Amino acid sequence: xxxxxxxxxxxxxxxxxxxxxxxxxxxxxxxxxxxxxxxxxxxxxxxxxxxxxxxxxxxxxxxxxxxxxxxxxxxxxxxxxxxxxxxxxxxxxxxxxxxxxxxxxxxxxxxxxxxxxxxxxxxxxxxxxxxxxxxxxxxxxxxxxxxxxxxxxxxxxxxxxxxxxxxxxxxxxxxxxxxxxxxxxxxxxxxxxxxxxxxxxxxxxxxxxxxxxxxxxxxxxxxxxxxxxxxxxxxxxxxxxxxxxxxxxxxxxxxxxxxxxxxxxxxxxxxxxxxxxxxxxxxxxxxxxxxxxxxxxxxxxxxxxxxxxxxxxxxxxx
Amino acid sequence: xxxxxxxxxxxxxxxxxxxxxxxxxxxxxxxxxxxxxxxxxxxxxxxxxxxxxxxxxxxxxxxxxxxxxxxxxxxxxxxxxxxxxxxxxxxxxxxxxxxxxxxxxxxxxxxxxxxxxxxxxxxxxxxxxxxxxxxxxxxxxxxxxxxxxxxxxxxxxxxxxxxxxxxxxxxxxxxxxxxxxxxxxxxxxxxxxxxxxxxxxxxxxxxxxxxxxxxxxxxxxxxxxxxxxxxxxxxxxxxxxxxxxxxxxxxxxxxxxxxxxxxxxx
Numbered sequence: 161x162x163x164x165x166x167x168x169x170x171x172x173x174x175x176x177x178x179x180x181x182x183x184x185x186x187x188x189x190x191x192x193x194x195x196x197x198x199x200x201x202x203x204x205x206x207x208x209x210x211x212x213x214x215x216x217x218x219x220x221x222x223x224x225x226x227x228x229x230x231x232x233x234x235x236x237x238x239x240x241x242x243x244x245x246x247x248x249x250x251x252x253x254x255x256x257x258x259x260x261x262x263x264x265x266x267x268x269x270x271x272x273x274x275x276x277x278x279x280x281x282x283x284x285x286x287x288x289x290x291x292x293x294x295x296x297x298x299x300x301x302x303x304x305x306x307x308x309x310x311x312x313x314x315x316x317x318x319x320x321x322x323x324x325x326x327x328x329x330x331x332x333x334x335x336x337x338x339x340x341x342x343x344x345x346x347x348x349x350x351x352x353x354x355x356x357x358x359x360x361x362x363x364x365x366x367x368x369x370x371x372x373x374x375x376x377x378x379x380x381x382x383x384x385x386x387x388x389x390x391x392x393x394x395x396x397x398x399x400x401x402x403x404x405x406x407x408x409x410x411x412x413x414x415x416x417x418x419x420x421x422x423x424x425x426x427x428x429x430x431x432x433x434x435x436x437x438x439x440x441x442x443x444x445x446x447x448x449x450x451x452x453x454x455x456x457x458x459x460x461x462x463x464x465x466x467x468x469x470x471x472x473x474x475x476x477x478x
Numbered sequence: 479x480x481x482x483x484x485x486x487x488x489x490x491x492x493x494x495x496x497x498x499x500x501x502x503x504x505x506x507x508x509x510x511x512x513x514x515x516x517x518x519x520x521x522x523x524x525x526x527x528x529x530x531x532x533x534x535x536x537x538x539x540x541x542x543x544x545x546x547x548x549x550x551x552x553x554x555x556x557x558x559x560x561x562x563x564x565x566x567x568x569x570x571x572x573x574x575x576x577x578x579x580x581x582x583x584x585x586x587x588x589x590x591x592x593x594x595x596x597x598x599x600x601x602x603x604x605x606x607x608x609x610x611x612x613x614x615x616x617x618x619x620x621x622x623x624x625x626x627x628x629x630x631x632x633x634x635x636x637x638x639x640x641x642x643x644x645x646x647x648x649x650x651x652x653x654x655x656x657x658x659x660x661x662x663x664x665x666x667x668x669x670x671x672x673x674x675x676x677x678x679x680x681x682x683x684x685x686x687x688x689x690x691x692x693x694x695x696x697x698x699x700x701x702x703x704x705x706x707x708x709x710x711x712x713x714x715x716x717x718x719x720x721x722x723x724x725x726x727x728x729x730x731x732x733x734x735x736x737x738x739x740x741x742x743x744x
Contacts, residue, residue, distance in 0.1 A: 346615075350587055350591050350594065351591065353580060353582065354583070357579070357582055361574070361579060363563055364562060364572050364574075364578070364655075365571070365654060366562075366595035367591070367595075368561075369563075
């Protein structure tokens with residue numbers, strides 16, 4: 161009885177008696193969720209256009225962040241370093257298309273998936289060779305990102321909001337909105353959606369797959385850079401960040417692999433769910449709940465919606 | 479032979495010629511040593527029993543497959559290997575046997591996608607959605623609307639095509655191909671799976687496209703009534719080999735064709 165009380169009643173009593181703490185937890189969950197959403201967005205872009213689950217998205221985040229910090233440490237001014245990093249991400253997209261995707265065109269998806277594993281290890285090796293393996297500090301003030309925090313009085317207490325988190329949420333929203341407009345309203349966006357729907361038909365109207373692949377990998381590279389800056393600012397920049405790719409998996413399961421709104425909503429659900437679980441139910445199980453709770457949430461959703469929240473339902477005529 | 483892009487060729491000149499083309503997949507010969515031509519302004523039918531190599535032939539013409547042997551000359555230029563988007567730029571559009579539309583997009587967006595190779599404003603203008611890119615978008619929207627009127631699909635322009643009935647999907651697919659303003663239009667079984675009324679509508683559209691836009695059309699079709707009514711000339715394939723080539727009347731009475739369709743006693 162006591163255990164049932166602890167699981168089903170007590171956490172909600174706590175939420176009711178200390179609403180300011182609940183608000184704080186929700187805010188932190190939201191910020192974490194926005195960052196998960198950004199990572200998932202990188203996956204969705206590439207998956208939509210080429211059907212490839214890009215395992216290297218996580219390392220692309222690290223690689224982008226390392227390039228930025230590495231260039232700055234080498235004496236390049238911050239904003240020039242940012243611009244150069246964008247150029248490097250374009251170069252990466254171009255090379256991936258030439259050296260990985262083009263030779264493997266028409267191969268089964270599992271082969272392409274394995275190729276992205278290979279790409280991951282090449283990027284790790286290359287990154288360590290050039291930038292060394294030590295964790296680095298992300299440049300934030302230099303990029304005019306705010307430090308410090310606001311204490312907002314709310315619900316009879318205070319909610320502390322880190323300014324960098326607010327900036328992260330704003331930048332992520334802007335990024336998602338501009339990608340949305342780009343996809344819906346421009347010729348290249350239309351071509352991207354066309355390729356996502358049918359390679360064959362896209363080819364027949366004169367859309368070059370090679371060109372589109374460079375564009376999506378570049379877009380995913382930009383998203384990776386933004387993610388790298390935001391995550392790097394919260395901890396630091398090291399190869400351990402690569403593991404966040406695995407955090408994107410439950411987000412993708414939840415949101416559906418092909419949906420941009422799905423990636424956002426999925427990210428927020430996972431982020432908030434994780435923080436709530438950790439804060440209110442974590443003490444029951446000791447700690448460490450954060451590392452697996454996301455997968456449990458995703459599994460529960462899968463029971464009811466196998467295609468994800470926004471995924472396309474596949475109906476096949478037989 | 480005139481150079482491509484030169485003065486208009488008179489009706490009846492050869493637009494595309496296929497010479498001694500062979501294509502095999504491993505040990506299977508899909509097409510062997512086939513030659514024929516398509517003349518400007520005509521409707522050319524490619525017929526034959528199942529597995530005759532008709533679709534392979536279309537795939538060769540628009541660059542999906544590369545034949546191991548033979549030459550293809552289009553608008554006076556001979557090419558060895560051509561990628562599909564080069565074919566599209568060169569003025570070859572097509573539809574598919576089992577409709578290949580962009581299912582998640584609206585009918586209008588599908589047709590606009592067909593215009594993408596006519597649009598050139600670069601990436602950064604488009605990102606801004608401003609100035610030249612905006613004007614270009616509007617201009618091409620006009621052309622798309624013309625095609626929508628022509629095919630009488632006004633009321634479905636905002637519908638995602640995945641939700642449309644099959645007959646209308648085929649019509650949207652034709653619209654997307656027309657949006658490319660092709661020189662040569664390849665139709666792979668445009669009337670497959672349609673009822674009588676839909677077939678009549680589609681036949682009328684094919685004839686109208688040929689008249690109105692002067693587009694040269696090559697089509698694969700199984701309905702012999704349709705083929706005989708529409709086409710100016712017919713080429714017949716069987717097991718990858720060309721067995722006949724001529725006007726509909728010649729084909730109707732050709733013994734080899736009758737044997738291929740009905741089988742012969744061995």
